[in-house]
Amino acid sequence: MKKIFYGMVILAMSLFLSACGESAGADSNGEGTDEITIGYFPNINHVAGMVAEEKEMYSETLPDGTKVNYQYFPDGSAFMTALETGDIQGGLVGPGPAMNHFTSGAKINVVAAGSTGGTVIMARNGANIESPEDMAGKTFISPRVGCTHDVQFETMMKEEYGITSDRIDGKMKHVTGKPATYASLFETGKVDVATVPEPWASSIEAEGNGEVLVDTPNVAYGETLPAAVFVTSQDLVKNNPDMVQNIVDAHKQATEFIQENPEEAKQIAIKKIKDITDQELSKEVIDNAWERIDFTYDVEEKHLQDFANSSYDLGFLKEKPDLTGLVDKSFIE
Known part of the structure; x- marks a missing residue:
């Protein structure tokens, strides 16, 4: 066609x-x-x-x-x-x-x-984030406000770590953007963490711009x-x-x-x-x-x-x- x-x-x-x-x-x-x-x-x-x-x-x-x-x-x-x-x-x-x-x-x-x-939480190299507890004061990116990957990440952070975003009076800063751009945003240091749909998480891994912070099974609702x-x-x-x-x-x-x-x-x-x-x-x-x-x-x-x-x-x-x-x-x- x-x-x-x-x-x-x-x-x-x-x-x-x-x-x-x-x-x-x-x-x-x-x-x-x-x-x-x-x-x-x-x-x-x-x-x-x-x-x-x-x-x-x-x-x-x-x-x-x-x-x-x-x-x-x-x-x-x-x-x-x-x-x-x-x-x-x-x-x-x-x-x-x-x-x-x-x-x-x-x-x-x-x-x-x-x-x-297929949802993966990635941390930028050099962002000094070793675990989700380090997210306070950091910036994370998701495709849209309230999208599937956004809610999965925020739910995990709130329920397991007691940390929320600035959208709900929390300490994480949130921005939005298209997943295929996340690798370049990591490279320029504009964001610290990304809640990423595949294949873009694996692409970030392959390019060496970030590491897996939380893999699919441990993200909220990750496998169901x-x-x-x-x-x-x-x-x-x-x-x-x-x-x-x-x-x-x-x-x-x-x-x-x-x-x-x-x-x-x-x-x-x-x-x-x-x-x-x-x-x-x-x-x-x-x-x-x-x-x-x-x-x-x-x-x-x-x-x-x-x-x-x-x-x-x-x-x-x-x-x-x-x-x-x-x-x-x-x-x-």
Whole structure:
């Protein structure tokens, strides 16, 4: 498929890339459309999106003649806005943005998971941080305020070490930025710690700009929380469940392909990340990142609810969350 690139998402820190543009002829509930758009991020947790695109799996499961477009996003806020406006019909996003938008009234459904794990806390070389207790007065970076990786880090720091950020009257300074830039920010000394999605943590390790402060299993919800969930609109679920089933079937196929063909999936990930970010990651980096991730489409509402409660406790949600109705597992059962 011919792709029109409007700008580099990550390295240029500009507009997100759009493959083939917006979906023409698609309304918010997907009725009468012969064209859809799927979104995902250039992160290892989103490899199912890369595999499905590269192997044209959505074209296989959708009705003949359906045109499939792709959009690549720098963060969950941009993804959720595109979903709510109908610019995309579904795709992979972190659970944090999905839950935050749902509790704010967005009519969305999580219909599958994409992966678990993959969040790593990295410390800059020379920052004099030997353990999380050393974080008081230091600066940390996350992709967005209240994003999945942000909440995981803040929850761990508050519950285990009693240290919070300046957003909640604490002693850590917080800034935001795109994960692919973290290595350069470490190199220039602009941040001390980063809560990093893979493969960017492994990239920082390989470049020697930082070390692992807390590995995936010890980050809050590190192994139980979906690192990516597949989201669509409730309108689409209600008015065009066949389309949703076709989309989820392709996502399931992509996930099973990753499980059965990890080496080929890694090569696809290397290629797609280079296409999207203009940054080529080594096989060593991808291999290291892969060890921290479990690719699965199964999703449990309880794990999302526990995480949402932590987001509320940190003040990222104004009201105590009730995620009843967010998850619809009927398409993966």
